Amino acid sequence: MAGGGYLRPGEQATGLPPGMNNDFLTVPIEGAHLADGDIVPTVGSTYGARPSGLLVPMEYARPPRPLDSVATYLTGAEVSGATIPAEVTVDHLRRLPLLEVVGFCAELLGLVDRPGYSQDQVDAMVLNRLTPAYRRRVVALLAGGERVLVAPHVLLMLVKYAAQFSGDCMLPHVERGQVLAALFGTGDDLERLGADEDGGEADDDLVVGTGVPGRIEREVVAIHHFHRQTEPQHVLARFIRRWTQLPVELADDPDVVDLPAEFRAAVGVCLDDFIAAGVLLHSVAISRGPRVPRNAVAQLDLADDTVAERILALIARSPAELRAWARDPEHISPWEFSHLEQFPVIDCGDHLWVIRPDLVLQRFFGWMPLFDVGAGLGADKDAGRQRSRIQGCVEHLSEVYARETLQVQARRHHLRLFAEAELRAALSPGQGRKTCDLTVDDGRRWAVFEVTSSRLQRASVASTSAAGLDQDIDKLLKKVRQLDATISSLRLREAALTGQAVSSVPRQYFPVLVLAEGFPVNPITMTMLRQRTAEAGLLTSDDTNELEVVDGTELEIIEGAAFGEITVLDALEAKAGSTLSRANMRDFLLRDHQLRSRTPHRVAQLAHVAYEITERAASRPPATGAA
Secondary structure (H helix, E strand, C coil): CCHHHCCCCCCEECCCCCCCCCCCCECCCCCCCCCCCCCCCECCCCEEECCCCCEEEHHHHCCCCHHHHCCEECCHHHHHCCCCCHHHHHHHHHCCEHHHHHHHHHHHHHHHHCCCCCHHHHHHHHHCCCCHHHHHHHHHHHCCCCEECCCHHHHHHHHHHHHHHCECCCCCCCCCCCHHHHHHHHHHHHHHHHHHHHHHCCHHHHCCCCCCCCHHHHHHHHHHHHCCCCCHHHHHHHHHHHHHHHHHHCCCCCCCCCHHHHHHHHHCCCHHHHHHHHHHHHHHHHHHCCEEECHHHHCECCCCCCHHHHHHHHHEECHHHHHHHHHCHHHCCCCCCHHHHHCCEEECCCEEEECCHHHHHHHHHCCHHHHHHHHHHCCCHHHHHHHHHHHHHHHHHHHHHHHHHHHHHHHHHCCEEEEHHHHHHHHCCCCCCCCCCEEEECCCEEEEEEEECCCCCHHHHCCCCHHHHHHHHHHHHHHHHHHHHHHHHHHHHHHHHHCCCCCCCCCEEEEEEEECCCCCCCHHHHHHHHHHHHHCCCCCCCCECCCEEEEHHHHHHHHCECCCCCCHHHHHHHHHCCCCCCCCHHHHHHHHCCCCECCCHHHHHHHHHHHHHHHHHECCCCCCCCC
16 A cells, blocks of 8 residues: 555555455355365455545456547448348349438438437437347447447448449339348448458558558548547537638738638628627537428528528538539548538529538538638639738638637746747747747646648548648647657757746646647547657657647646646647547547536637627528428
8 A cells, every 4th residue: 555554546455454455355266165275266366446546346456448439330230140142232222212211311320419318219210210139139239338320421322322323213112221221231241341341452551651551540530530539519619710700810920811701702792790690500410300391491691591591502402413413533542521511502493402411511610611611712812812811811820720729827826828929929939930920838747739730632531632731740740840849949049038047947848739620539530640740750759748639728728727627738648648648639538537527618608709790691481391
């Protein structure tokens, strides 16, 4: 035991007096007849202390590990006991109407995104459609908590398959296909596609390495992309601040343009109308279901009667257009869902199908509005320059937004924060060298932040291009170089920045990439990025921790921490020494540290602005989503 008679976390206790071992304790063996001298297994030391000091069995005392937050989906082979051939899946889909399959998938994807709905509740919707025998089998497979029945990317793949093979309606005297058989068959098909690729690549391509990313690395990136967690309030807050408020407040900044005016000029839609339509579609799909009356958007009090049609033209496509995309050889890759991300709504004439609420949220309030502006500007040289200027503005405002998040923490916890202009003036005076965007320190620990809006290429998201993912990693390495250069300059010129004499306390540096548009951070991608960083000779000093990657929402989770909880510096230091050091920051904060946090008041207020814009535009309640 530790000094004072208390166990430290991870220590074991036998409950026996000092000097006595437990060799005389045995595990009872049912039905066994034992005589003196027989060998039997002994009871080991099975208790340990949790961080709170509570003594529990050792399996509950160990810290969480990355695999604890990973679940695999059930395939048809596991559910039925035999792999469902691809031709059987196609046969079922040919005997099902396209919109029936779309509706089935949209209902489940809506539940996946519904706040407060658990994976167990989503799985139960499918379990209830199984026969009793199959239900018992699946319940047993799900019992350990490491398997799931409903996986978002399998549902998206099923939508794509249905667009390829299903017709518009049922033919007379044709037995109806089974949508569950098609769902489980799609899972089997994804397994087969992976196995086919295994046979065509060298063994080195199937493991995490330092070379060009292999299939497993690419698939993990794709899966993580389609399973990412999004919180509507954080997404709305970031959009409102970057696109509507900061352009007004920073109008004198040469790097800032009037984004609302640019959006209206290029797209032909007032930005407030666009925001109202996005919030409405997302809210109705979440609360009332994915089938939405087509006139729901038109019932908003928009600028004129044509605005609703222009907005729908941006985000919705017909079933025929969905089919054309799914059957195009360019998009045949199983992970290629570009059409569903750009057009997450299917226009069926009198009603709309929202394929997935999260796709709507990202379509309206993620990075795609930049593409709407770019498409509206045209293709000449002047348009190209303006497109670059607008994109640069959004990236600059992403940095400003991240700085505001960290400023809240700096004020609350009496930390120092230095922005890029201060860093450049103090660390590279007259030389014009680039530095990172922000630093936060407490006099002993320095966190250096580089904010980037860099996004995964479409081929990386689709798991089709090793070269594409390789390029995505290389783009991030350019930002890592700025972190490395800033840390080197801080060692030499810290006093010039802080205006205080440098104490003798050893410094500890935490380099952090902030990916404003998100990045699939997991043990595989972090291993790739950190290996590449080391190969480039970056961040290798003993006083520098390994590279960390976070998104804006994770910074806001720390911002919303309860009184007495960790600061961003504490979080970076604790995560570096935890078993989740290669997982994402969210997993560490919520699973390992069990952070007590709530949505920051600042974020909630910004999100409320979007809801107020929608309420003003809602001249009368939209029709029910059950039409």
